[in-house]
Amino acid sequence: xxxxxxxxxxxxxxxxxxxxxxxxxxxxxxxxxxxxxxxxxxxxxxxxxxxxxxxxxxxxxxxxxxxxxxxxxxxxxxxxxxxxxxxxxxxxxxxxxxxxxxxxxxxxxxxxxxxxxxxxxxxxxxxxxxxxxxxxxxxxxxxxxxxxxxxxxxxxxxxxxxxxxxxxxxxxxxxxxxxxxxxxxxxxxxxxxxxxxxxxxxxxxxxxxxxxxxxxxxxxxxxxxxxxxxxxxxxxxxxxxxxxxxxxxxxxxxxxxxxxxxxxxxxxxxxxxxxxxxxxxxxxxxxxxxxxxxxxxxxxxxxxxxxxxxxxxxxxx
Numbered sequence: 001x002x003x004x005x006x007x008x009x010x011x012x013x014x015x016x017x018x019x020x021x022x023x024x025x026x027x028x029x030x031x032x033x034x035x036x037x038x039x040x041x042x043x044x045x046x047x048x049x050x051x052x053x054x055x056x057x058x059x060x061x062x063x064x065x066x067x068x069x070x071x072x073x074x075x076x077x078x079x080x081x082x083x084x085x086x087x088x089x090x091x092x093x094x095x096x097x098x099x100x101x102x103x104x105x106x107x108x109x110x111x112x113x114x115x116x117x118x119x120x121x122x123x124x125x126x127x128x129x130x131x132x133x134x135x136x137x138x139x140x141x142x143x144x145x146x147x148x149x150x151x152x153x154x155x156x157x158x159x160x161x162x163x164x165x166x167x168x169x170x171x172x173x174x175x176x177x178x179x180x181x182x183x184x185x186x187x188x189x190x191x192x193x194x195x196x197x198x199x200x201x202x203x204x205x206x207x208x209x210x211x212x213x214x215x216x217x218x219x220x221x222x223x224x225x226x227x228x229x230x231x232x233x234x235x236x237x238x239x240x241x242x243x244x245x246x247x248x249x250x251x252x253x254x255x256x257x258x259x260x261x262x263x264x265x266x267x268x269x270x271x272x273x274x275x276x277x278x279x280x281x282x283x284x285x286x287x288x289x290x291x292x293x294x295x296x297x298x299x300x301x302x303x304x305x306x307x308x309x310x311x312x313x314x315x316x317x
């Protein structure tokens with residue numbers, strides 16, 4: 001099958017490219033390298049089934065494909081807040097362009113949406129029927145509201161133009177190839193612990209997150225794409241941890257003597273975030289398999305190598 005992956009040199013996109021290539025598909029990887037890196041897909045360059053296209057999804061492109069995985073968009077606050085207008089243009093214009101491509105080629109279209117559409121949720125855990133609690137003018141809204149509009153466009157193209165679509169709402173994901181300066185909690189703690197500096201906890205650390213290992217998430221993508229379902233469907237790990245608990249686990253794996261430094265909570269930072277994955281379990285027969293400590297042990301050596309730091313695992317779990 002001929003498959004397009006937008007944002008294919010990014011953290012999650014490159015792992016998806018790996019899985020599709022390993023399955024024998026012809027893969028077109030499209031990226032503008034805003035947050036992605038060619039290093040993530042170097043091992044596929046020169047392969048007859050792989051094509052790398054440098055392109056910005058806010059501009060139209062004419063291709064012939066059978067499936068479109070639309071992942072292109074900066075996903076961490078550090079990156080999407082750096083140029084918020086660019087972020088919302090990517091979510092709106094980029095999604096319009098990819099939906100137009102799907103309409104013309106009759107390709108199945110997969111939108112990588114986000115748990116951020118739930119904002120700072122008043123319902124816990126979050127089900128797909130919950131409409132969210134989002135600040136439409138806050139510093140995160142270029143991403144939150146951008147993805148909400150992307151979902152609107154996706155379902156309107158389905159209703160109005162009969163485009164074959166599906167939408168995944170992605171919860172916190174981690175694993176190898178996360179950017180060192182990603183700014184999210186897992187990468188922050190790993191980098192800080194490896195560099196021997198205090199781990200930064202915002203607020204009192206009681207806010208919760210659910211962490212899904214990237215290989216589990218990508219499996220969910222493929223299950224959804226090859227199903228008959230539109231969604232939206234939550235994809236994430238329902239195991240919930242406080243930020244302080246995560247810091248302590250990373251301390252234990254890297255540097256038990258590392259200090260924890262507390263700083264004020266950023267604006268609009270969600271207090272609780274955990275997916276209800278009943279729909280994914282029932283419709284896709286999907287659920288995460290890799291527990292947090294196992295996933296962290298697969299992730300830390302990758303960070304250590306890129307930072308040029310020696311990593312000796314501290315605890316056996």
